Amino acid sequence: MARKFLSGDEAFAEGIRLAKPDVISAYPITPQTIVVERLSEMVENGSLDSEFIHVESEHSALSCAMGASASGVRAFTATSSQGLLYMAECLYYASGGRFPIVMMNANRSTALPWNIYGDQRDSLSQLDSGWIQAYAENAQEALDLALMSFRIAEHRDVSTPFMINLDGFILTHTYEEVNIPDRADADRFLEPYETENRLDLNEPKNMAFSAGPDYNYIFKYKEHQGMLGAVPVIKETEEKFAEIFGRKYTGLTDTYLTEDADYIIITLGTIAGLCRETADRLRAEGKKAGVVRIRYMRPFPADEIAEAVKNAKAVAVLEKDISFGNEGAVFTNVNSALLTAGVKIPSYNFIGGLGGRNISASDIEEIFEKTENGTEKVTFIGIGVDEK
Amino acid sequence: MKEILWLGRGGQGAFTAARLLGAAFSAKESGNSALAFPSFGPERRGAPVRAFTKLDTREISDRSETEKADYIVVLDETLYSDSLTDLLKPDGKIIVNSGKPGEDRIITSDAESLASELRLPTVNTVMLGILSAVSGVVSEEDIFRAVEGYMPEKIREKNKLAVHRAYGEAL
Numbered sequence: 174m175a176r177k178f179l180s181g182d183e184a185f186a187e188g189i190r191l192a193k194p195d196v197i198s199a200y201p202i203t204p205q206t207i208v209v210e211r212l213s214e215m216v217e218n219g220s221l222d223s224e225f226i227h228v229e230s231e232h233s234a235l236s237c238a239m240g241a242s243a244s245g246v247r248a249f250t251a252t253s254s255q256g257l258l259y260m261a262e263c264l265y266y267a268s269g270g271r272f273p274i275v276m277m278n279a280n281r282s283t284a285l286p287w288n289i290y291g292d293q294r295d296s297l298s299q300l301d302s303g304w305i306q307a308y309a310e311n312a313q314e315a316l317d318l319a320l321m322s323f324r325i326a327e328h329r330d331v332s333t334p335f336m337i338n339l340d341g342f343i344l345t346h347t348y349e350e351v352n353i354p355d356r357a358d359a360d361r362f363l364e365p366y367e368t369e370n371r372l373d374l375n376e377p378k379n380m381a382f383s384a385g386p387d388y389n390y391i392f393k394y395k396e397h398q399g400m401l402g403a404v405p406v407i408k409e410t411e412e413k414f415a416e417i418f419g420r421k422y423t424g425l426t427d428t429y430l431t432e433d434a435d436y437i438i439i440t441l442g443t444i445a446g447l448c449r450e451t452a453d454r455l456r457a458e459g460k461k462a463g464v465v466r467i468r469y470m471r472p473f474p475a476d477e478i479a480e481a482v483k484n485a486k487a488v489a490v491l492e493k494d495i496s497f498g499n500e501g502a503v504f505t506n507v508n509s510a511l512l513t514a515g516v517k518i519p520s521y522n523f524i525g526g527l528g529g530r531n532i533s534a535s536d537i538e539e540i541f542e543k544t545e546n547g548t549e550k551v552t553f554i555g556i557g558v559d560e561k
Numbered sequence: 562m563k564e565i566l567w568l569g570r571g572g573q574g575a576f577t578a579a580r581l582l583g584a585a586f587s588a589k590e591s592g593n594s595a596l597a598f599p600s601f602g603p604e605r606r607g608a609p610v611r612a613f614t615k616l617d618t619r620e621i622s623d624r625s626e627t628e629k630a631d632y633i634v635v636l637d638e639t640l641y642s643d644s645l646t647d648l649l650k651p652d653g654k655i656i657v658n659s660g661k662p663g664e665d666r667i668i669t670s671d672a673e674s675l676a677s678e679l680r681l682p683t684v685n686t687v688m689l690g691i692l693s694a695v696s697g698v699v700s701e702e703d704i705f706r707a708v709e710g711y712m713p714e715k716i717r718e719k720n721k722l723a724v725h726r727a728y729g730e731a732l
Contacts, residue, residue: 178584178595178711290601311622342601343624348580349596350587446622529601533625 175353181344184312184351185277185337186211188319189221191359194249194275195366196224196241198234203289204341205253205279212249231256235263235276242272243380245371247323250274253341254281254295261299267334268303268396270381271370273326274334276304277319280442280493281341282528290529291341292493293442297470297502303396305335305403306470308441310427313351315339317420320354320363324410327366330402340443342529354418362417400472407469425474427466430456431481434463436544439478439507440491441467444525444532448491451537462541473506479514487519489544491537493526500551519547525554563698564627566648567612569636571605574685577712578634579612581689585699585707586616594621609640616698632656632696634688636672656691658684668695670731679723686720690727701728 179187186208189197197216199209215221224241228234234250241248252260257278267274278296282288296306305326309315318337326335339345354362372380384392404425411422429449431437438448445466452462465481467474482488488511492501499505504522511520523540525532536554543552565582569575576599583597593616600611613627629650635641635657645655646666656668663669670691672684681687686708693699704724708717 176588178580178587178597178707289603342598346601347596347598347624348583349621350584350594443624447625450623531625533628534623 181312182207184316188316195246196248198226198237198250200234202253202256204345208251231260235260238274247366248274251277253279257295264302271332275322279341279345288528292527297494308338328406333399343443425469426477428481429464431463435461435486437463437485438489439465475510491523522551562617563631565614566630566633568640571608573636576612578685578689579614581707582614585703686723687727690724691731694728694731
């Protein structure tokens, strides 16, 4: 095991190197570019034996990964923002075809206005595309997810593509120390991909076909079951990961001081760290604050969230997203979970960080305060009077 | 937590210095943690840039930009202004690449002369050496290891010499 001081993008590329995809289809877009640059260097210097294919667009990047996966090999690609939106058509093809492709998405705002900074509107707009969606908080988790994702996606009970989200710049471009596993341990953790869902001259079969009304819905039902099947596989995978690498992960959510908390922020991505620090500070003042970090948006941790917040007095959902005319998508998902579980507490939605706008410690304190005192259903944090 | 704000111009290597410091500090002890990041966005040669290093003996989970720094390191004298003291913590200090005398909380060093004597195109590692000597957050040897791990081979020796000389002059 080596310890290195790397950016989120570089750490993630190290995870992909250890996962040994057979095919990497690459199209650069800020702030993802460093991932495919590093991978191309690794292929060039021989530390990674992959077919590295430069494609002409994101639509082609995912199409290429699908072609590779359909031939029975491990495939990886990466994108961000407009690139993800451009390949949206292919997202549904990949999940419907049950191709366990892994894709890294650097969370970045969507145009217009044009902006390269981080928010989560790109990936959250694709919650229904049939992809597993994980959100990393730091570079180590990003690297570890790179390795775990293939094992989860390729599991026979899952066979579902996997999108790993890294907050643009705040995670992709921030340097920190990471542990890079040894090749032998990585190989012990992740075996080569084997599947029957592939083009095979000896056993020809129909793939990527059309299905009329009678059968189409059965495929969709099975797709749903595959996604749900990821829940126990994520657990097993994390147990195996902890056994080999010694780092423990906590499934679909990561809770902090929620057991006795009165007020809880539910969020995802890097901002969870500042929420935890703020919770610590409020606790020192006698206020019982807690944090739920959603690690997986799909499959959605409805039960885990309801369980974590059931004794709280109120919850806030902080997200870098807005579904115009309604509320943030994460808020909608959380409210559905609470309602279904019979957890009757007030919930408030805080929208922040759009287009990379900074979320400060004082913003988080204000969220806790407003959650305690009650506020509007949806609040854009930090919008000044003259901006309204 | 110690927070360092680096001010420079595009091409001066302010972020490289921020990153080397983070690497040196986190490699020093197993419990150490560091974050280093630039002010995000398009890069332009000559435009003012900021970079940040955060150092702590426990995990750092606040990734927001530093609002109050322990040290502000100014690589280009023209970026200095008196109002920078507003960005300092109570005991904070500003280190400026300047031939003029320092005062009170402002430490000056003629990094430009040392860099040109060593035929270095920029002052970033000289300023890193001065910061380390003044702050004591890392030793000369810690930085040498970071230079060896994260700088291209052909410029390592020169930059190690810059750190060494800067250390000597600052102390």
